[in-house]
Amino acid sequence: MGRIPETRKQALVKLAWIGIWLLYLGSPVSDLSDGHHSVAVVVLAGLGLALFVVAYLALVFLRTSADERPATWVYEILAAQTVLSLGLSSTLGKDWLVLFVYVAVACGAALPAEEARWAVPGVTVVLAGTGAWVDSPGELYPALVIPALLGGFAMLGVKQLVRTMRELREARKTVAQLAATEERLRLARDLHDLLGHSLSLITLKSELAGRMLPARPEEAAQQVGDIERVSRQALVDVREAVSGYRRPTLAGEVAAARGALASAGVAVRTHIPDPLPGLAGDTEGALAWALREAATNVVRHSGAALCVCALTVDPEAGVAVLTVSDDGHGPAVAGPRGNGLTGLAERLALAGGSLTTARAGDGGFTLRAAVPLAPVAARAS
Structure with a gap:
């Protein structure tokens, strides 16, 4: 008809x-x-x-x-x-x-x-x-x-x-086309963040193992064991991302960031409360992705000696802000964001949050990720 x-x-x-x-x-x-x-x-x-x-x-x-x-x-x-x-x-x-x-x-x-x-x-x-x-x-x-x-x-x-x-x-x-496009974007963001972090850590530990191998075989073997562990975890994470069940936690990413930064010779100071007040699963996942991306960028690009991670919660404003800053050389020139930061901004936007980046006071780089608190949890906090 x-x-x-x-x-x-x-x-x-x-x-x-x-x-x-x-x-x-x-x-x-x-x-x-x-x-x-x-x-x-x-x-x-x-x-x-x-x-x-x-x-x-x-x-x-x-x-x-x-x-x-x-x-x-x-x-x-x-x-x-x-x-x-x-x-x-x-x-x-x-x-x-x-x-x-x-x-x-x-x-x-x-x-x-x-x-x-x-x-x-x-x-x-x-x-x-x-x-x-x-x-x-x-x-x-x-x-x-x-x-x-x-x-x-x-x-x-x-x-x-x-x-x-x-x-x-x-x-x-x-609607079907938009859903497929959104799923492709989600998968692209997950794979970029997962593989970028894991491959950076594998590369770093491989270089360390290569330098240690002639004189310190025991420490080199430990690095090789870490490479195997990171590779297996990356495989599990990729499978979860493809299945749509991947949701990292902030506590887990803090521990992973400490290990990755320590392997790169970067000192770490964290100021993140435990337990986390007023964070729902989606908002905590968005902050966890932000911490992973920030730690990966510090390892790969900053050349920093110190990295500070802090989470501040403002119940009155109803927001939680994760700040990651380093004392490295910072971005070389002002320009458009890379794929990692662009995907991170999209993740935060889906959770109702926002992303800002700037030079740190000592010439390094600062990343701030803000997400809204759950209404009930914000009032309780």
């Missing part, structure tokens, strides 16, 4: 549904078969009726779903149908007044809504006038006026319903 048939089966089904309503043309067909007219009149009237039916089917088949302004041929066919209805009804009698009902339905199906609102009543007025002339007792045409109005405006409702269904289908496709 509301679409041009694409296969023979669709065409036959649509023709069957439309053909049911053509049974009301039995009145003019009976008038032709009763023998009240000459052969010439029957032939001409039959040709006119056949032409009328073909035009009606063409309009209903091809124009039901059209929302744009119709082509000129649509108006020409509607005008021809009106002329045929008027001519046949005027010359052959009241049995042919039913053609005007089909003209009204065709107007509702083929014309835009703003035009059909005037065309359907207009055709009904012509029906009433012609009926008053050919059916002087007035027994037939009042019974056709209401069907003409209802049929024409019913087609308007059908077109609106079809349009709404089409928009719903498009909206459902759009």
Whole structure:
């Protein structure tokens, strides 16, 4: 419904549904078969009726779903149908007044809504006038006026319903595409953060093991054991990320950050309360990702000797702020954020938070991640 048939089966089904309503043309067909007219009149009237039916089917088949302004041929066919209805009804009698009902339905199906609102009543007025002339007792045409109005405006409702269904289908496709895009973004963020941190730590420990191997084989073996442990944990984390169950905790990331920074020769000071007040699972996960990304950047880029991690909670403002700063050389030049910080900003935005970065007072780098507290937990805190 509301679409041009694409296969023979669709065409036959649509023709069957439309053909049911053509049974009301039995009145003019009976008038032709009763023998009240000459052969010439029957032939001409039959040709006119056949032409009328073909035009009606063409309009209903091809124009039901059209929302744009119709082509000129649509108006020409509607005008021809009106002329045929008027001519046949005027010359052959009241049995042919039913053609005007089909003209009204065709107007509702083929014309835009703003035009059909005037065309359907207009055709009904012509029906009433012609009926008053050919059916002087007035027994037939009042019974056709209401069907003409209802049929024409019913087609308007059908077109609106079809349009709404089409928009719903498009909206459902759009929602599915957005959900797939969001899932791809989530997976990309997770893999970047997981593998960036793990591979940086593996690279660092591999370099340490290589330097220790000739003189300190026991310590080198310990580093190799750490490499194996980090690799196995990275594999587990990747599997959880792909499955959608990965949600790091702040306590776990604090411990991981201490180990990674210590391996890089960076001293660590942490000021993070335990237990964490007023942090829901999503907000704590966002802060945990922020700490992981900040620690990875300190190890890979900063050249720092000291890193300070602090979590401050403001119950009145309803926010928790994680600050990670170092005394390294800081960013070389001002520029756009990398993939890690961009993905982190998206994570925090999904949790209702924000990310800010700046140079530290001693020339290093400072990262601040703010997330809202849970309302109940904030009041309790």
